[in-house]
Amino acid sequence: MTAILVKAIADLRRRRLQAAVIFLTVLLSIATGTMALTLMSQTRDPYQTAFQAQKGAHLQVEFNTGTDPKLLASTPAIIGASAFGGPYPATNLQFKYAGRTFYMNTFGRDNPGGDVEVLNITSGRWARANDEIVLTRSFSELNHVSIGEHVKVTSVPQTPTLTVVGQVVDIDEGSADLSSQHAWVLSSAIPLLTTPDSSFYLMDYRFPGDPTSAQLGGYVDRLKASLPPGSITASVNYLLIRSIFNITNQILTGVLGAFSVFALAATIAVVAILVTGIVISAYREIGIMKAIGFTPAEVVGVFSLQITIPALAACLVGIPAGTLLS
Amino acid sequence: MSELVRLTDITKVYQGGVTGALNGVSLTVEEGEFTAVMGPSGSGKSTLLNLVAGLDRPTSGSVMVAGSDLGRMGEAALARFRRDHVGFVFQFFHLLPNLTVLENVLIPAQLKRRANAEPAGRKLLSQLGIEELADRYPARLSGGQQQRVAIARALINQPTLLLADEPTGALDTRSGDQVMDLLMELHRQGQTILLVTHDAKLATRYAARVISVLDGRIVDDAKLETAERSASDVIRVRGEETRR
Numbered sequence: 001m002t003a004i005l006v007k008a009i010a011d012l013r014r015r016r017l018q019a020a021v022i023f024l025t026v027l028l029s030i031a032t033g034t035m036a037l038t039l040m041s042q043t044r045d046p047y048q049t050a051f052q053a054q055k056g057a058h059l060q061v062e063f064n065t066g067t068d069p070k071l072l073a074s075t076p077a078i079i080g081a082s083a084f085g086g087p088y089p090a091t092n093l094q095f096k097y098a099g100r101t102f103y104m105n106t107f108g109r110d111n112p113g114g115d116v117e118v119l120n121i122t123s124g125r126w127a128r129a130n131d132e133i134v135l136t137r138s139f140s141e142l143n144h145v146s147i148g149e150h151v152k153v154t155s156v157p158q159t160p161t162l163t164v165v166g167q168v169v170d171i172d173e174g175s176a177d178l179s180s181q182h183a184w185v186l187s188s189a190i191p192l193l194t195t196p197d198s199s200f201y202l203m204d205y206r207f208p209g210d211p212t213s214a215q216l217g218g219y220v221d222r223l224k225a226s227l228p229p230g231s232i233t234a235s236v237n238y239l240l241i242r243s244i245f246n247i248t249n250q251i252l253t254g255v256l257g258a259f260s261v262f263a264l265a266a267t268i269a270v271v272a273i274l275v276t277g278i279v280i281s282a283y284r285e286i287g288i289m290k291a292i293g294f295t296p297a298e299v300v301g302v303f304s305l306q307i308t309i310p311a312l313a314a315c316l317v318g319i320p321a322g323t324l325l326s
Numbered sequence: 327m328s329e330l331v332r333l334t335d336i337t338k339v340y341q342g343g344v345t346g347a348l349n350g351v352s353l354t355v356e357e358g359e360f361t362a363v364m365g366p367s368g369s370g371k372s373t374l375l376n377l378v379a380g381l382d383r384p385t386s387g388s389v390m391v392a393g394s395d396l397g398r399m400g401e402a403a404l405a406r407f408r409r410d411h412v413g414f415v416f417q418f419f420h421l422l423p424n425l426t427v428l429e430n431v432l433i434p435a436q437l438k439r440r441a442n443a444e445p446a447g448r449k450l451l452s453q454l455g456i457e458e459l460a461d462r463y464p465a466r467l468s469g470g471q472q473q474r475v476a477i478a479r480a481l482i483n484q485p486t487l488l489l490a491d492e493p494t495g496a497l498d499t500r501s502g503d504q505v506m507d508l509l510m511e512l513h514r515q516g517q518t519i520l521l522v523t524h525d526a527k528l529a530t531r532y533a534a535r536v537i538s539v540l541d542g543r544i545v546d547d548a549k550l551e552t553a554e555r556s557a558s559d560v561i562r563v564r565g566e567e568t569r570r
Contacts, residue, residue, distance in 0.1 A: 287420075
């Protein structure tokens with residue numbers, strides 16, 4: 001071992017409090033920074049990642065119930081979509097659960113897969129009978145709806161009861177406490193659950209690459225031009241949904257980033273104060289060191305090591321800890 | 327004997343000082359000499375020693391030690407010069423408090439990147455009668471023991487020149503005598519020693535040459551136990567100079 005290392009380690013042995021403070025401060029800062037950076041890298045564009053995985057629709061268009069479904073099936077070719085889903089019959093369902101009333105756009109869909117808008121089943125299974133319904137996981141968790149429980153439909157005179165058989169994650173939905181939710185039943189169940197004025201069709205379209213807002217607007221215009229007037233009742237594109245998701249994401253990563261910067265600045269300040277204290281208290285010792293042959297660089301090396309050793313140890317612990325915590 | 331130290335017309339004025347700590351001092355020290363620099367407090371003797379060690383720089387004049395002009399060296403070169411050529415014994419020992427006795431002794435050797443210096447360090451401790459203290463920290467040693475450790479540290483690199491600044495100043499008489507006997511023994515083995523002291527009796531008892539400094543000037547330079555001068559002469563001269 002060199003003289004510098006011997007001296008630095010000996011000083012660390014005797015200055016355990018300072019070493020512990022440096023270790024803890026750097027540990028907290030590094031762990032927080034690592035956690036923030038990891039989260040930022042992992043959540044840089046979580047919507048886009050999920051969108052690709054679940055084959056999200058670039059464009060969703062709602063058509064009034066009088067539109068011919070066969071005509072709707074020809075619309076992907078009109079606008080050059082690379083994949084599509086639908087037409088899905090849909091209705092605005094009103095149901096009661098645990099004494100509370102909920103309104104939810106409910107789609108008739110016979111399976112959760114397909115080329116567009118794949119639904120990930122997180123619990124239970126897909127509907128197999130007309131009296132079964134699938135809800136989003138977010139809605140189920142927020143309202144404590146478990147698999148096997150029943151909801152009472154109040155939007156049709158028959159007030160049928162549906163059994164909750166599955167929970168899914170839908171790429172188009174945000175958290176249930178912030179945004180409206182969807183539900184799914186079999187296509188054959190929709191006529192039993194709807195009134196004429198509350199039904200519609202939904203078409204999901206995917207296009208090659210990442211279409212721009214203007215391109216998507218052009219597709220909607222082309223659809224309007226090729227279908228009878230009034231066929232299209234609403235449309236939404238993925239850019240709008242992505243921007244809503246990204247706002248939440250940007251707030252989260254911004255707060256984490258700012259917190260990391262503050263933590264780093266606080267660490268630098270604490271370490272600087274400690275170093276100043278160590279150097280002032282060792283002023284006489286520095287003179288002795290120089291007298292017995294330490295060069296100025298070696299003296300600096302001794303004090304730097306006294307900071308570096310606990311800081312490195314903190315990094316060795318803090319980086320894996322921060323990664324795990326993130 | 328060859329010349330080891332040459333100070334030529336040295337002046338040292340500290341910042342804010344009106345008069346110089348040293349004023350036109352010139353002297354030479356031969357290899358193997360035991361020289362004492364004697365003078366009252368504030369006379370400039372410690373300044374002189376610091377200049378020889380390269381711990382301080384003269385305002386004017388030149389300092390040559392072991393063939394090196396210290397005035398031409400940078401801080402790092404001076405530090406390397408000290409570790410290679412100079413052993414320093416201080417009045418208040420100045421051991422590094424966080425190192426054990428053995429670590430204190432070995433640190434100059436480690437700075438010099440000497441491999442396997444530990445046997446030499448232990449041998450030195452043994453010669454100085456403190457081998458059983460090797461693993462203790464300085465705070466647990468007596469003054470005399472600490473000064474022995476400081477001497478061992480000064481000798482570990484077999485320095486060309488041993489500088490001692492009031493080495494008995496913080497010790498009781500018995501410990502002081504033991505330390506001086508040690509220095510005397512080293513001198514007998516050929517070690518060049520430059521001792522600074524305000525104690526005229528100590529200087530004349532051990533040193534073969536006594537240089538008296540007063541107000542930054544050399545007022546006397548006597549080789550003792552020669553035909554020229556005796557110890558009592560030096561003490562008398564010192565007394566007269568102090569009374570002026």
